[in-house]
Amino acid sequence: MWKWSSDGMYSSSSANHIFCSSEFRFHPSVPSSHAHSQQKHNHKHKHKQVTVRTHSFLSSPLLSSPMEDEIQPLLNPTTASASPSVATSGASFTALLGLPPNRAVELLHEPTFPSDPALVDRAARFSVFAAAAAASSAPSPEVSPPPPPPETAKKRKDGGSSNGKAKVKKGKHAEEDTDGENKLPYVHVRARRGQATDSHSLAERARREKINARMKLLQELVPGCSKISGTALVLDEIINHVQYLQRQVEYLSMRLAAVNPRIDFSGLDTFLSATTMECGRLTIGNAKVGTELDQQQQQPVWSEVGVSDSDQMNSTINSKRPQIQLQQNQLQQFWHVDFLNTQNHLQPSVWERDTVMGSTAPHVQREEQHSLVGPGAVPLLAFDRVNPVAPPIQSNQQLKMEL
Amino acid sequence: MQALHFLQALARIARAAPKPAHSARTRQIRHAAYASMAHSSRSSRRTWSRALLHRLRQRQQQRPGRLLTVRRRVRIVTPITSRPEEPARAETLRQLVPGGRGMEYCNLLEETADYVQCLRAQVQLMQTLLDAFSS
Numbered sequence: 001m002w003k004w005s006s007d008g009m010y011s012s013s014s015a016n017h018i019f020c021s022s023e024f025r026f027h028p029s030v031p032s033s034h035a036h037s038q039q040k041h042n043h044k045h046k047h048k049q050v051t052v053r054t055h056s057f058l059s060s061p062l063l064s065s066p067m068e069d070e071i072q073p074l075l076n077p078t079t080a081s082a083s084p085s086v087a088t089s090g091a092s093f094t095a096l097l098g099l100p101p102n103r104a105v106e107l108l109h110e111p112t113f114p115s116d117p118a119l120v121d122r123a124a125r126f127s128v129f130a131a132a133a134a135a136s137s138a139p140s141p142e143v144s145p146p147p148p149p150p151e152t153a154k155k156r157k158d159g160g161s162s163n164g165k166a167k168v169k170k171g172k173h174a175e176e177d178t179d180g181e182n183k184l185p186y187v188h189v190r191a192r193r194g195q196a197t198d199s200h201s202l203a204e205r206a207r208r209e210k211i212n213a214r215m216k217l218l219q220e221l222v223p224g225c226s227k228i229s230g231t232a233l234v235l236d237e238i239i240n241h242v243q244y245l246q247r248q249v250e251y252l253s254m255r256l257a258a259v260n261p262r263i264d265f266s267g268l269d270t271f272l273s274a275t276t277m278e279c280g281r282l283t284i285g286n287a288k289v290g291t292e293l294d295q296q297q298q299q300p301v302w303s304e305v306g307v308s309d310s311d312q313m314n315s316t317i318n319s320k321r322p323q324i325q326l327q328q329n330q331l332q333q334f335w336h337v338d339f340l341n342t343q344n345h346l347q348p349s350v351w352e353r354d355t356v357m358g359s360t361a362p363h364v365q366r367e368e369q370h371s372l373v374g375p376g377a378v379p380l381l382a383f384d385r386v387n388p389v390a391p392p393i394q395s396n397q398q399l400k401m402e403l
Numbered sequence: 404m405q406a407l408h409f410l411q412a413l414a415r416i417a418r419a420a421p422k423p424a425h426s427a428r429t430r431q432i433r434h435a436a437y438a439s440m441a442h443s444s445r446s447s448r449r450t451w452s453r454a455l456l457h458r459l460r461q462r463q464q465q466r467p468g469r470l471l472t473v474r475r476r477v478r479i480v481t482p483i484t485s486r487p488e489e490p491a492r493a494e495t496l497r498q499l500v501p502g503g504r505g506m507e508y509c510n511l512l513e514e515t516a517d518y519v520q521c522l523r524a525q526v527q528l529m530q531t532l533l534d535a536f537s538s
Contacts, residue, residue, distance in 0.1 A: 217512075
Protein backbone atom coordinates (compact mmCIF):
# COMPACT_ATOMS: atom_id res chain seq x y z
CA MET A 1 0.00 0.00 0.00
CA TRP A 2 2.64 2.30 0.91
CA LYS A 3 4.37 1.32 -2.24
CA TRP A 4 1.35 1.99 -4.30
CA SER A 5 0.89 5.34 -2.76
CA SER A 6 4.47 6.21 -3.37
CA ASP A 7 4.16 5.15 -6.94
CA GLY A 8 1.04 7.09 -7.32
CA MET A 9 2.62 10.10 -5.80
CA TYR A 10 5.61 9.75 -7.96
CA SER A 11 3.57 9.43 -11.09
CA SER A 12 1.42 12.34 -10.17
CA SER A 13 4.37 14.46 -9.29
CA SER A 14 6.06 13.54 -12.53
CA ALA A 15 2.95 14.42 -14.39
CA ASN A 16 2.87 17.71 -12.62
CA HIS A 17 6.47 18.20 -13.42
CA ILE A 18 5.90 17.61 -17.08
CA PHE A 19 2.93 19.83 -17.09
CA CYS A 20 4.86 22.56 -15.38
CA SER A 21 7.78 22.21 -17.69
CA SER A 22 5.61 22.39 -20.73
CA GLU A 23 4.00 25.44 -19.38
CA PHE A 24 7.40 26.81 -18.67
CA ARG A 25 8.35 26.38 -22.24
CA PHE A 26 5.32 28.11 -23.47
CA HIS A 27 6.04 31.24 -21.60
CA PRO A 28 6.95 33.84 -24.14
CA SER A 29 9.31 35.87 -22.04
CA VAL A 30 11.46 32.96 -20.94
CA PRO A 31 14.61 32.78 -23.01
CA SER A 32 15.00 29.56 -24.85
CA SER A 33 17.98 27.33 -24.74
CA HIS A 34 17.36 25.99 -28.20
CA ALA A 35 17.43 27.83 -31.44
CA HIS A 36 19.30 30.90 -30.34
CA SER A 37 18.94 32.11 -33.82
CA GLN A 38 15.35 32.78 -33.18
CA GLN A 39 15.93 34.97 -30.19
CA LYS A 40 16.34 37.93 -32.38
CA HIS A 41 12.82 37.51 -33.46
CA ASN A 42 11.74 38.43 -29.97
CA HIS A 43 12.61 41.95 -30.80
CA LYS A 44 9.83 42.02 -33.25
CA HIS A 45 6.65 41.92 -31.28
CA LYS A 46 4.79 41.13 -34.40
CA HIS A 47 6.49 37.84 -34.74
CA LYS A 48 6.83 37.00 -31.13
CA GLN A 49 3.92 34.70 -31.03
CA VAL A 50 5.05 32.98 -34.12
CA THR A 51 8.52 32.59 -32.77
CA VAL A 52 7.52 31.15 -29.49
CA ARG A 53 5.12 28.76 -30.98
CA THR A 54 7.42 27.52 -33.60
CA HIS A 55 10.15 27.25 -31.06
CA SER A 56 7.97 25.17 -28.88
CA PHE A 57 6.97 23.16 -31.86
CA LEU A 58 10.56 22.43 -32.63
CA SER A 59 11.74 21.79 -29.14
CA SER A 60 9.06 19.54 -27.82
CA PRO A 61 8.06 16.87 -30.21
CA LEU A 62 5.77 15.48 -27.54
CA LEU A 63 3.27 18.19 -28.19
CA SER A 64 -0.30 17.20 -28.35
CA SER A 65 -2.17 17.67 -31.55
CA PRO A 66 -3.99 20.90 -30.62
CA MET A 67 -0.73 22.76 -30.62
CA GLU A 68 0.15 21.47 -34.02
CA ASP A 69 -3.17 22.53 -35.34
CA GLU A 70 -2.54 25.96 -33.95
CA ILE A 71 0.81 26.13 -35.55
CA GLN A 72 -0.10 25.02 -39.02
CA PRO A 73 -2.38 27.94 -39.81
CA LEU A 74 0.22 30.25 -38.44
CA LEU A 75 2.84 28.83 -40.67
CA ASN A 76 0.65 28.88 -43.68
CA PRO A 77 -0.04 32.61 -43.66
CA THR A 78 3.62 33.26 -43.18
CA THR A 79 4.47 31.19 -46.17
CA ALA A 80 1.60 32.68 -48.07
CA SER A 81 2.78 36.14 -47.26
CA ALA A 82 6.32 35.20 -47.89
CA SER A 83 5.57 33.85 -51.29
CA PRO A 84 4.67 37.16 -52.92
CA SER A 85 7.90 38.66 -51.75
CA VAL A 86 9.61 35.51 -52.77
CA ALA A 87 7.98 35.68 -56.15
CA THR A 88 9.17 39.22 -56.58
CA SER A 89 12.71 38.19 -55.89
CA GLY A 90 12.45 35.66 -58.61
CA ALA A 91 14.91 32.89 -58.30
CA SER A 92 15.89 33.74 -54.78
CA PHE A 93 13.40 31.37 -53.24
CA THR A 94 15.01 28.42 -54.87
CA ALA A 95 18.27 29.70 -53.60
CA LEU A 96 16.79 29.97 -50.15
CA LEU A 97 16.26 26.28 -50.11
CA GLY A 98 19.92 25.76 -50.61
CA LEU A 99 20.74 27.84 -47.59
CA PRO A 100 21.42 26.36 -44.21
CA PRO A 101 18.26 25.43 -42.42
CA ASN A 102 18.40 27.99 -39.66
CA ARG A 103 18.58 30.82 -42.10
CA ALA A 104 15.81 29.39 -44.20
CA VAL A 105 13.62 29.16 -41.14
CA GLU A 106 14.34 32.73 -40.23
CA LEU A 107 13.54 33.93 -43.68
CA LEU A 108 10.35 31.96 -43.74
CA HIS A 109 9.21 33.76 -40.64
CA GLU A 110 9.82 37.06 -42.27
CA PRO A 111 6.89 38.03 -44.47
CA THR A 112 8.76 40.66 -46.40
CA PHE A 113 12.25 39.52 -46.90
CA PRO A 114 14.35 42.58 -47.50
CA SER A 115 12.08 44.99 -45.73
CA ASP A 116 13.78 45.04 -42.38
CA PRO A 117 17.47 45.67 -42.75
CA ALA A 118 18.14 45.32 -39.05
CA LEU A 119 16.57 41.91 -38.95
CA VAL A 120 18.31 40.86 -42.07
CA ASP A 121 21.45 42.17 -40.50
CA ARG A 122 20.99 39.91 -37.55
CA ALA A 123 20.05 37.06 -39.80
CA ALA A 124 23.21 37.47 -41.74
CA ARG A 125 25.24 37.44 -38.60
CA PHE A 126 24.18 33.89 -38.05
CA SER A 127 24.19 32.94 -41.66
CA VAL A 128 27.06 30.99 -42.97
CA PHE A 129 26.88 31.84 -46.59
CA ALA A 130 25.53 34.66 -48.68
CA ALA A 131 25.79 34.75 -52.45
CA ALA A 132 26.61 38.12 -53.89
CA ALA A 133 27.14 39.85 -57.16
CA ALA A 134 30.47 41.17 -58.20
CA ALA A 135 29.20 44.68 -57.81
CA SER A 136 28.46 44.18 -54.19
CA SER A 137 31.76 42.58 -53.45
CA ALA A 138 33.41 45.93 -53.85
CA PRO A 139 31.35 47.81 -51.27
CA SER A 140 30.98 44.88 -48.94
CA PRO A 141 34.64 44.53 -47.98
CA GLU A 142 34.67 48.19 -47.10
CA VAL A 143 31.57 47.89 -45.03
CA SER A 144 32.52 44.67 -43.34
CA PRO A 145 33.93 44.77 -39.85
CA PRO A 146 36.66 42.33 -38.91
CA PRO A 147 34.93 39.07 -39.68
CA PRO A 148 34.78 36.88 -36.61
CA PRO A 149 34.95 33.44 -38.14
CA PRO A 150 37.90 32.52 -40.29
CA GLU A 151 35.49 31.23 -42.89
CA THR A 152 34.70 34.70 -44.06
CA ALA A 153 38.33 35.40 -44.62
CA LYS A 154 38.52 32.32 -46.74
CA LYS A 155 35.37 33.35 -48.51
CA ARG A 156 36.85 36.69 -49.37
CA LYS A 157 39.87 35.04 -50.84
CA ASP A 158 37.65 32.61 -52.60
CA GLY A 159 35.46 35.37 -53.90
CA GLY A 160 38.43 37.13 -55.32
CA SER A 161 39.70 34.04 -57.00
CA SER A 162 36.44 32.79 -58.38
CA ASN A 163 35.21 36.03 -59.81
CA GLY A 164 35.02 34.84 -63.32
CA LYS A 165 33.17 31.66 -62.58
CA ALA A 166 29.80 32.89 -61.43
CA LYS A 167 26.74 31.48 -63.02
CA VAL A 168 24.19 33.77 -64.58
CA LYS A 169 21.36 32.40 -62.49
CA LYS A 170 23.27 32.95 -59.32
CA GLY A 171 24.21 36.35 -60.53
CA LYS A 172 20.59 37.30 -60.93
CA HIS A 173 19.75 36.05 -57.52
CA ALA A 174 22.70 37.85 -56.09
CA GLU A 175 21.59 41.07 -57.68
CA GLU A 176 18.20 40.74 -56.13
CA ASP A 177 19.79 40.01 -52.83
CA THR A 178 22.04 42.97 -52.85
CA ASP A 179 19.16 45.39 -52.97
CA GLY A 180 18.21 44.36 -49.51
CA GLU A 181 21.56 43.18 -48.29
CA ASN A 182 23.98 45.83 -49.35
CA LYS A 183 23.90 47.15 -45.85
CA LEU A 184 25.15 43.84 -44.47
CA PRO A 185 28.52 44.06 -42.85
CA TYR A 186 29.54 40.61 -44.02
CA VAL A 187 31.65 39.51 -46.92
CA HIS A 188 29.81 38.13 -49.85
CA VAL A 189 31.15 35.26 -51.79
CA ARG A 190 30.39 34.22 -55.25
CA ALA A 191 30.09 30.50 -55.54
CA ARG A 192 31.35 28.65 -58.50
CA ARG A 193 29.12 26.86 -60.86
CA GLY A 194 27.80 23.56 -59.63
CA GLN A 195 29.62 23.74 -56.31
CA ALA A 196 28.22 23.53 -52.85
CA THR A 197 28.15 26.72 -50.92
CA ASP A 198 28.19 25.79 -47.26
CA SER A 199 31.02 26.57 -44.95
CA HIS A 200 32.53 23.12 -44.93
CA SER A 201 33.00 22.86 -48.63
CA LEU A 202 34.29 26.41 -48.78
CA ALA A 203 36.89 25.67 -46.18
CA GLU A 204 37.80 22.49 -47.95
CA ARG A 205 38.08 24.30 -51.21
CA ALA A 206 40.38 26.90 -49.69
CA ARG A 207 42.49 24.15 -48.23
CA ARG A 208 42.65 22.33 -51.52
CA GLU A 209 43.74 25.51 -53.23
CA LYS A 210 46.47 26.01 -50.68
CA ILE A 211 47.69 22.50 -51.24
CA ASN A 212 47.61 22.93 -54.99
CA ALA A 213 49.58 26.15 -54.77
CA ARG A 214 52.26 24.45 -52.71
CA MET A 215 52.38 21.53 -55.09
CA LYS A 216 52.92 23.92 -57.95
CA LEU A 217 55.73 25.55 -56.03
CA LEU A 218 57.37 22.20 -55.42
CA GLN A 219 56.97 21.33 -59.05
CA GLU A 220 58.93 24.40 -59.99
CA LEU A 221 61.63 23.64 -57.47
CA VAL A 222 62.18 20.08 -58.52
CA PRO A 223 63.68 19.93 -62.00
CA GLY A 224 61.69 18.02 -64.55
CA CYS A 225 58.48 18.07 -62.61
CA SER A 226 56.61 20.66 -64.65
CA LYS A 227 56.03 18.26 -67.49
CA ILE A 228 54.50 15.63 -65.29
CA SER A 229 50.77 15.81 -64.78
CA GLY A 230 49.12 14.11 -61.88
CA THR A 231 49.73 14.46 -58.20
CA ALA A 232 51.03 10.98 -57.49
CA LEU A 233 53.77 11.11 -60.09
CA VAL A 234 54.81 14.57 -59.00
CA LEU A 235 55.04 13.39 -55.41
CA ASP A 236 57.12 10.43 -56.54
CA GLU A 237 59.44 12.78 -58.36
CA ILE A 238 59.74 15.03 -55.33
CA ILE A 239 60.57 12.10 -53.09
CA ASN A 240 63.18 10.89 -55.56
CA HIS A 241 64.69 14.31 -55.69
CA VAL A 242 64.92 14.62 -51.91
CA GLN A 243 66.52 11.19 -51.68
CA TYR A 244 68.93 12.11 -54.44
CA LEU A 245 69.96 15.29 -52.67
CA GLN A 246 70.48 13.48 -49.40
CA ARG A 247 72.61 10.87 -51.12
CA GLN A 248 74.53 13.66 -52.78
CA VAL A 249 75.28 15.20 -49.40
CA GLU A 250 76.60 11.88 -48.15
CA TYR A 251 78.76 11.38 -51.20
CA LEU A 252 80.20 14.86 -51.11
CA SER A 253 80.93 14.63 -47.42
CA MET A 254 82.84 11.43 -48.10
CA ARG A 255 84.87 13.13 -50.76
CA LEU A 256 85.49 16.13 -48.57
CA ALA A 257 86.70 13.83 -45.84
CA ALA A 258 89.25 12.47 -48.28
CA VAL A 259 90.32 15.92 -49.39
CA ASN A 260 90.25 17.50 -45.98
CA PRO A 261 93.68 16.69 -44.52
CA ARG A 262 95.35 18.38 -47.43
CA ILE A 263 93.82 21.82 -46.89
CA ASP A 264 93.79 23.63 -43.64
CA PHE A 265 90.72 25.69 -42.95
CA SER A 266 91.81 27.35 -39.77
CA GLY A 267 92.85 30.65 -41.22
CA LEU A 268 90.07 30.73 -43.68
CA ASP A 269 87.06 31.08 -41.45
CA THR A 270 88.54 33.87 -39.40
CA PHE A 271 89.49 35.58 -42.59
CA LEU A 272 85.94 35.21 -43.79
CA SER A 273 84.28 36.51 -40.68
CA ALA A 274 86.64 39.41 -40.20
CA THR A 275 86.60 40.75 -43.70
CA THR A 276 83.05 40.06 -44.77
CA MET A 277 81.84 43.55 -45.54
CA GLU A 278 85.03 44.86 -47.01
CA CYS A 279 85.36 41.99 -49.39
CA GLY A 280 81.73 42.29 -50.28
CA ARG A 281 82.28 45.75 -51.61
CA LEU A 282 85.17 44.57 -53.69
CA THR A 283 83.57 41.48 -55.01
CA ILE A 284 80.58 43.34 -56.34
CA GLY A 285 82.77 44.88 -58.97
CA ASN A 286 84.18 41.52 -59.89
CA ALA A 287 80.89 39.78 -59.71
CA LYS A 288 79.25 42.09 -62.18
CA VAL A 289 81.73 40.91 -64.74
CA GLY A 290 80.63 37.38 -64.21
CA THR A 291 76.97 38.11 -63.75
CA GLU A 292 76.01 37.26 -67.24
CA LEU A 293 78.11 34.14 -67.24
CA ASP A 294 76.91 30.91 -65.78
CA GLN A 295 73.57 32.05 -64.55
CA GLN A 296 72.52 28.54 -63.72
CA GLN A 297 74.75 28.22 -60.79
CA GLN A 298 73.62 31.48 -59.38
CA GLN A 299 69.91 31.11 -59.74
CA PRO A 300 69.34 28.71 -56.90
CA VAL A 301 71.70 30.75 -54.79
CA TRP A 302 69.74 33.91 -55.40
CA SER A 303 66.46 32.23 -54.88
CA GLU A 304 67.75 30.96 -51.59
CA VAL A 305 68.66 34.34 -50.23
CA GLY A 306 65.83 36.24 -51.80
CA VAL A 307 63.15 34.03 -50.40
CA SER A 308 62.18 35.04 -46.97
CA ASP A 309 58.89 33.28 -46.62
CA SER A 310 56.80 30.92 -48.57
CA ASP A 311 54.46 33.60 -49.83
CA GLN A 312 57.25 35.13 -51.82
CA MET A 313 58.47 31.86 -53.20
CA ASN A 314 56.26 31.84 -56.25
CA SER A 315 57.04 35.37 -57.25
CA THR A 316 60.76 35.09 -56.68
CA ILE A 317 61.11 31.89 -58.58
CA ASN A 318 59.02 33.08 -61.47
CA SER A 319 60.73 36.39 -61.77
CA LYS A 320 64.29 35.65 -60.87
CA ARG A 321 65.95 37.68 -63.57
CA PRO A 322 64.28 41.01 -62.95
CA GLN A 323 64.81 40.69 -59.26
CA ILE A 324 68.48 39.99 -59.58
CA GLN A 325 69.31 43.64 -59.80
CA LEU A 326 67.05 44.48 -56.89
CA GLN A 327 68.46 41.91 -54.60
CA GLN A 328 72.08 42.62 -55.18
CA ASN A 329 72.45 44.51 -51.98
CA GLN A 330 70.94 41.67 -50.03
CA LEU A 331 73.09 39.18 -51.79
CA GLN A 332 76.32 41.00 -51.18
CA GLN A 333 77.13 38.96 -48.20
CA PHE A 334 76.28 35.65 -49.71
CA TRP A 335 78.13 36.43 -52.90
CA HIS A 336 81.07 37.41 -50.91
CA VAL A 337 80.99 34.27 -48.87
CA ASP A 338 80.48 32.03 -51.84
CA PHE A 339 83.13 33.86 -53.71
CA LEU A 340 85.52 33.33 -50.88
CA ASN A 341 84.54 29.71 -50.68
CA THR A 342 85.71 29.13 -54.15
CA GLN A 343 88.69 31.37 -53.87
CA ASN A 344 89.92 30.39 -50.47
CA HIS A 345 93.49 29.75 -51.34
CA LEU A 346 93.52 32.27 -54.14
CA GLN A 347 92.38 35.24 -52.14
CA PRO A 348 95.65 37.09 -51.94
CA SER A 349 95.88 37.22 -55.69
CA VAL A 350 92.48 38.79 -55.99
CA TRP A 351 93.33 41.31 -53.39
CA GLU A 352 96.44 42.11 -55.25
CA ARG A 353 94.42 42.92 -58.29
CA ASP A 354 91.87 45.04 -56.55
CA THR A 355 93.36 46.83 -53.64
CA VAL A 356 95.13 50.07 -54.25
CA MET A 357 97.53 49.50 -51.45
CA GLY A 358 99.29 46.68 -53.17
CA SER A 359 100.10 43.07 -52.72
CA THR A 360 101.83 43.42 -49.43
CA ALA A 361 98.86 44.64 -47.46
CA PRO A 362 96.68 41.57 -47.80
CA HIS A 363 99.55 39.35 -46.96
CA VAL A 364 100.28 41.40 -43.90
CA GLN A 365 96.69 41.17 -42.91
CA ARG A 366 96.63 37.46 -43.34
CA GLU A 367 99.77 37.10 -41.36
CA GLU A 368 98.29 38.95 -38.49
CA GLN A 369 95.23 36.83 -38.56
CA HIS A 370 97.23 33.72 -38.81
CA SER A 371 99.27 34.66 -35.81
CA LEU A 372 96.08 35.19 -33.91
CA VAL A 373 94.75 31.85 -34.98
CA GLY A 374 97.62 29.66 -34.08
CA PRO A 375 100.19 27.27 -35.36
CA GLY A 376 97.83 25.73 -37.85
CA ALA A 377 98.03 28.82 -39.98
CA VAL A 378 101.61 28.37 -40.96
CA PRO A 379 101.03 25.68 -43.55
CA LEU A 380 98.36 27.81 -45.13
CA LEU A 381 100.64 30.77 -45.31
CA ALA A 382 103.29 28.62 -46.85
CA PHE A 383 100.76 27.36 -49.30
CA ASP A 384 99.94 30.92 -50.24
CA ARG A 385 103.53 31.91 -50.69
CA VAL A 386 104.38 28.91 -52.75
CA ASN A 387 101.95 29.61 -55.54
CA PRO A 388 102.04 33.31 -56.21
CA VAL A 389 102.20 33.17 -59.95
CA ALA A 390 99.97 30.33 -60.97
CA PRO A 391 96.91 31.36 -58.96
CA PRO A 392 96.42 34.78 -60.55
CA ILE A 393 95.89 33.19 -63.90
CA GLN A 394 93.76 30.49 -62.43
CA SER A 395 91.82 32.95 -60.33
CA ASN A 396 90.60 34.87 -63.32
CA GLN A 397 89.35 31.73 -64.92
CA GLN A 398 87.82 30.46 -61.76
CA LEU A 399 86.21 33.78 -61.11
CA LYS A 400 84.40 33.63 -64.37
CA MET A 401 83.61 30.00 -63.92
CA GLU A 402 82.24 30.00 -60.50
CA LEU A 403 80.49 33.31 -60.45
CA MET B 404 75.50 32.32 -43.28
CA GLN B 405 75.14 28.73 -44.25
CA ALA B 406 78.50 28.70 -45.96
CA LEU B 407 80.22 30.44 -43.10
CA HIS B 408 78.88 27.99 -40.57
CA PHE B 409 79.88 25.06 -42.74
CA LEU B 410 83.39 26.32 -43.25
CA GLN B 411 83.83 26.96 -39.57
CA ALA B 412 82.68 23.46 -38.84
CA LEU B 413 85.05 22.08 -41.45
CA ALA B 414 87.90 24.03 -39.92
CA ARG B 415 86.99 22.63 -36.56
CA ILE B 416 87.01 19.11 -37.94
CA ALA B 417 90.32 19.55 -39.69
CA ARG B 418 91.88 21.05 -36.61
CA ALA B 419 90.60 18.52 -34.13
CA ALA B 420 92.89 15.45 -34.19
CA PRO B 421 93.06 14.37 -37.81
CA LYS B 422 91.86 10.83 -37.40
CA PRO B 423 92.87 8.46 -40.09
CA ALA B 424 89.45 6.88 -39.87
CA HIS B 425 87.74 7.91 -43.03
CA SER B 426 84.31 6.97 -41.87
CA ALA B 427 84.50 8.98 -38.70
CA ARG B 428 85.49 12.08 -40.58
CA THR B 429 82.77 11.46 -43.14
CA ARG B 430 80.23 11.28 -40.39
CA GLN B 431 81.50 14.49 -38.85
CA ILE B 432 81.38 16.34 -42.13
CA ARG B 433 77.86 15.15 -42.80
CA HIS B 434 76.87 16.27 -39.34
CA ALA B 435 78.42 19.65 -40.03
CA ALA B 436 76.59 19.91 -43.33
CA TYR B 437 73.20 19.28 -41.78
CA ALA B 438 73.96 21.57 -38.87
CA SER B 439 74.90 24.42 -41.17
CA MET B 440 71.74 23.82 -43.15
CA ALA B 441 69.65 24.04 -40.02
CA HIS B 442 71.45 27.18 -38.89
CA SER B 443 70.97 29.08 -42.09
CA SER B 444 69.28 32.42 -41.63
CA ARG B 445 66.40 31.56 -43.89
CA SER B 446 65.46 28.31 -42.30
CA SER B 447 65.99 28.89 -38.61
CA ARG B 448 62.27 29.46 -38.17
CA ARG B 449 61.27 26.30 -39.91
CA THR B 450 59.97 23.16 -38.31
CA TRP B 451 62.36 20.93 -40.16
CA SER B 452 65.41 22.83 -39.00
CA ARG B 453 64.43 22.46 -35.37
CA ALA B 454 63.67 18.78 -35.83
CA LEU B 455 66.97 18.28 -37.65
CA LEU B 456 68.96 19.95 -34.91
CA HIS B 457 67.16 17.88 -32.33
CA ARG B 458 67.94 14.73 -34.24
CA LEU B 459 71.61 15.68 -34.56
CA ARG B 460 71.92 16.37 -30.86
CA GLN B 461 70.25 13.09 -30.06
CA ARG B 462 72.76 11.26 -32.20
CA GLN B 463 75.64 13.08 -30.59
CA GLN B 464 74.46 12.22 -27.14
CA GLN B 465 73.91 8.62 -28.07
CA ARG B 466 77.38 8.18 -29.44
CA PRO B 467 79.55 8.21 -26.27
CA GLY B 468 77.50 5.64 -24.41
CA ARG B 469 76.91 3.48 -27.41
CA LEU B 470 78.01 0.20 -25.89
CA LEU B 471 76.03 0.64 -22.73
CA THR B 472 72.73 2.09 -23.82
CA VAL B 473 70.16 -0.06 -25.44
CA ARG B 474 68.73 1.63 -28.42
CA ARG B 475 65.04 1.69 -28.06
CA ARG B 476 63.53 2.95 -31.23
CA VAL B 477 59.86 3.38 -30.81
CA ARG B 478 58.62 3.59 -34.32
CA ILE B 479 54.97 4.10 -34.69
CA VAL B 480 53.76 1.52 -37.12
CA THR B 481 50.42 3.03 -37.97
CA PRO B 482 50.72 6.58 -39.26
CA ILE B 483 48.88 8.80 -36.87
CA THR B 484 48.77 11.89 -38.95
CA SER B 485 47.66 10.41 -42.25
CA ARG B 486 44.29 11.49 -43.46
CA PRO B 487 42.16 9.84 -46.10
CA GLU B 488 42.58 12.55 -48.72
CA GLU B 489 46.38 12.40 -48.64
CA PRO B 490 48.13 10.40 -51.33
CA ALA B 491 49.97 7.27 -50.35
CA ARG B 492 53.40 8.83 -50.87
CA ALA B 493 52.87 11.34 -48.12
CA GLU B 494 54.13 8.87 -45.55
CA THR B 495 57.48 8.40 -47.28
CA LEU B 496 57.78 12.14 -47.59
CA ARG B 497 57.21 12.50 -43.88
CA GLN B 498 60.00 10.04 -43.24
CA LEU B 499 62.36 11.91 -45.51
CA VAL B 500 61.78 15.44 -44.29
CA PRO B 501 62.88 15.91 -40.68
CA GLY B 502 60.01 16.65 -38.39
CA GLY B 503 57.51 15.59 -40.96
CA ARG B 504 55.61 13.31 -38.67
CA GLY B 505 53.75 15.91 -36.73
CA MET B 506 52.77 18.10 -39.62
CA GLU B 507 49.67 18.31 -41.67
CA TYR B 508 49.88 17.66 -45.35
CA CYS B 509 49.65 21.31 -46.24
CA ASN B 510 52.53 22.33 -44.01
CA LEU B 511 54.47 19.27 -45.06
CA LEU B 512 54.55 20.50 -48.64
CA GLU B 513 55.77 23.90 -47.56
CA GLU B 514 58.49 22.42 -45.39
CA THR B 515 59.53 20.12 -48.20
CA ALA B 516 59.98 23.06 -50.53
CA ASP B 517 62.17 24.86 -48.05
CA TYR B 518 64.09 21.69 -47.26
CA VAL B 519 64.75 21.02 -50.93
CA GLN B 520 66.04 24.55 -51.40
CA CYS B 521 68.37 24.26 -48.44
CA LEU B 522 69.59 20.85 -49.49
CA ARG B 523 70.31 22.05 -52.96
CA ALA B 524 72.25 25.04 -51.64
CA GLN B 525 74.26 22.80 -49.37
CA VAL B 526 75.06 20.40 -52.17
CA GLN B 527 76.20 23.26 -54.35
CA LEU B 528 78.34 24.64 -51.57
CA MET B 529 80.07 21.32 -51.03
CA GLN B 530 80.51 20.84 -54.73
CA THR B 531 82.21 24.19 -55.19
CA LEU B 532 84.41 23.55 -52.21
CA LEU B 533 85.49 20.26 -53.67
CA ASP B 534 86.16 21.83 -57.02
CA ALA B 535 88.20 24.58 -55.42
CA PHE B 536 90.29 22.13 -53.47
CA SER B 537 90.87 19.59 -56.14
CA SER B 538 91.90 22.01 -58.86
